Amino acid sequence: QKEVEQDPGPLSVPEGAIVSLNCTYSNSAFQYFMWYRQYSRKGPELLMYTYSSGNKEDGRFTAQVDKSSKYISLFIRDSQPSDSATYLCAMSAGNQGGKLIFGQGTELSVKP
Amino acid sequence: EAGVAQSPRYKIIEKRQSVAFWCNPISGHATLYWYQQILGQGPKLLIQFQNNGVVDDSQLPKDRFSAERLKGVDSTLKIQPAKLEDSAVYLCASSSDRFVAFFGQGTRLTVV
Numbered sequence: 001q002k003e004v005e006q007d008p009g010p011l012s013v014p015e016g017a018i019v020s021l022n023c024t025y026s027n028s029a030f031q032y033f034m035w036y037r038q039y040s041r042k043g044p045e046l047l048m049y050t051y052s053s054g055n056k057e058d059g060r061f062t063a064q065v066d067k068s069s070k071y072i073s074l075f076i077r078d079s080q081p082s083d084s085a086t087y088l089c090a091m092s093a094g095n096q097g098g099k100l101i102f103g104q105g106t107e108l109s110v111k112p
Numbered sequence: 113e114a115g116v117a118q119s120p121r122y123k124i125i126e127k128r129q130s131v132a133f134w135c136n137p138i139s140g141h142a143t144l145y146w147y148q149q150i151l152g153q154g155p156k157l158l159i160q161f162q163n164n165g166v167v168d169d170s171q172l173p174k175d176r177f178s179a180e181r182l183k184g185v186d187s188t189l190k191i192q193p194a195k196l197e198d199s200a201v202y203l204c205a206s207s208s209d210r211f212v213a214f215f216g217q218g219t220r221l222t223v224v
Contacts, residue, residue, distance in 0.1 A: 034212060042217060099167075
């Protein structure tokens with residue numbers, strides 16, 4: 001079993017839709033949860049960063065962490081064609097020097 | 113603030129040849145990571161440096177891969193000899209707090 005599982009998609013939605021991206025994990029020591037966005041032929045770009053459980057909102061993006069269920073989500077409201085990219089979840093236990101474990105990535109396409 | 117710089121952006125080599133990648137992290141970032149990203153997968157950590165020292169190299173194929181970080185700043189990753197399965201994007205990232213990593217654009221390696 002992988003430490004971090006992420007549905008690879010691809011996911012295709014119409015412009016303006018609400019998008020839900022999810023990851024599950026098995027290591028209960030994870031405390032830091034991140035979402036990265038990766039455009040084709042580019043490096044991953046940090047979108048959101050959350051410590052422990054709870055919600056965090058930044059514009060059209062909301063990150064949720066449920067440590068009891070070992071489940072994290074990223075919601076994108078009013079999705080735009082420019083949101084078309086691969087979204088990667090990443091997690092760290094912190095006490096191991098910040099070793100980041102990534103999910104497989106979900107490829108999202110937002111159609112105009 | 114300048115981002116993580118990597119070179120070259122692209123490299124094509126024949127199997128059994130050697131290749132080296134260079135990374136210059138964000139100024140002041142003590143932690144430097146090298147990740148390997150195979151097409152369709154999430155990044156996999158190869159090696160993590162804290163200043164000059166290696167924190168984690170458990171997934172580095174040490175029979176063919178080597179990495180060094182001189183004076184706690186720039187880093188080079190070398191592959192010798194290369195195999196076909198080494199074809200991937202090699203990402204360098206750096207962090208100031210050991211939890212949130214910022215990535216460079218990556219070096220796309222093709223081994224033929």
